[in-house]
Amino acid sequence: MKHKNNIFVRTAVFMCIFFMTINSNVVFANNSKHNLNEDLQKDNKKIIYLTFDDGPSKLTDKFLDILKENNVKATFFLIGNQIEDNEQVVKRIYSEGHSIGLHTYTHKYRKIYKNGDSFIDEMNKSNELIKKVTGKESHLIRFPGGSRKHLNKSFLEKLHNNKFKIYDWNIQASDGINPKSPPDKLVKEATKDPDKHNPVILLMHCDYMHKNTCIALPEIIKYYKLQGYEFKTITEDTGEVYFPIRTNKASSFLEKLFKN
Template sequence: MKNKLKHIVFILGSTFLIISIFKLNMSAVSATSHIITDKKATSVEKSVSCGKKVYLTFDDGPSCKITNEILDILDKNEVKATFFLIGNKIEGNEDVVKRMYDKGNSIGLHSYTHNFDKIYCNEDAFIQEMIDCRNEINKTIGISPNIIRFPGGSSSRFSEKGIKVIHDNHFKLYDWNLDTTDGFNPRLSPDTLYRKAIKGSEKMYAITLLMHCTDMNENTSKALPKIIEYYKSQGYEFATITEDTPELYSRLRDKK
């Protein structure tokens, strides 16, 4: 009888232990799932709190036909962009510049001549090119922007000293981190330009997209509606570059 009782107690004890272990495991699984869910939530909250942004930027304008087409598309889609202008292209296209400004787009400096030999012969020449461009913009719309984009990009253009000269003249520098390459090859198909405009974007929270708006960039204007549609579908805010925007430029050529 005693042995039978011991056997029953053993079975009950074992059953209780198994049930306890099972409950403990289930609690652990539940806790782990909650942690994973929290991590996913944190990731989503981060993307919202960081404010995923895309800066649509257009270089080498103004032009009459294509810049106006791009402005039409921006208006239709209720988004704004940033235009880095060449000073000697403004005469004769004043109405285009006035329109881009009146519609709330941002305007920056892209040199007066876009002549690399003149622009990059020394720091003083570079500064003068930007000042001359700014003066043309001021004559047209009465503002004097200090946001600039290096023709060809800032990579290896100046030493730390040269960048300091630029900053001492109160200019702020803005390159790009995504490129349609329509400056090198404006004849790329609209679909190719679209694919380049979104390639790798899923890993980026802040995108500065390089495009061009010369009269050779007809395919850029054709690709633009689909580019805008994509970034809207991904939850990006369309922002413009201002003097409050953090600078974006390449490594310095040297430390001299």
């Protein structure tokens, strides 16, 4: 598999991000046609956005089977260099009405976070591949590990100038840290205190190693359906959601880095 050599690095990074973002708040940006908070004002609806990172893979088909069986749509943030040999999976995601976002081309932290231009180039390369396969561009992006510690005001402006919109999360399963986490643990994490977050933006993963996430997914969907949640996809009209931008010395350093 293409990413086996990178799994230990990715796991270490995910562990840091996971513990940093547990119960963390996100900013619902009011800069587009549709703000996520507006969902709260419509008939007291409870909204959930299922999101899956790190695809496409052969296992992604199984995720799609489960979503289809439950008549639920989701959003997939795809890694560009995994699209090759998985074009049919990407076509299926698109044809079955799910939303597609960008999760960089390589998912290699040193490369993508080298500077702002490198990050944007990674997103553009993935966008070109998705357009080639589906005929449609995507400007929805998710930072590997989340935008925390990578986003600042000048870089946010630069991303907006390139038509990109950021989507972090407010609930996550630990499958990004440990793909072998027991399914019951993943269910518990994915359904923890959803009333604190409306809408819920749930982070899970759908790479080849996430078999236990597949097992957990039907129970997660069942839980949110029983709680009266409406499942939605992130689209170009969905308002951004990202972790708060910090103003400190580290942020000042990022300001200088991502101006280049």
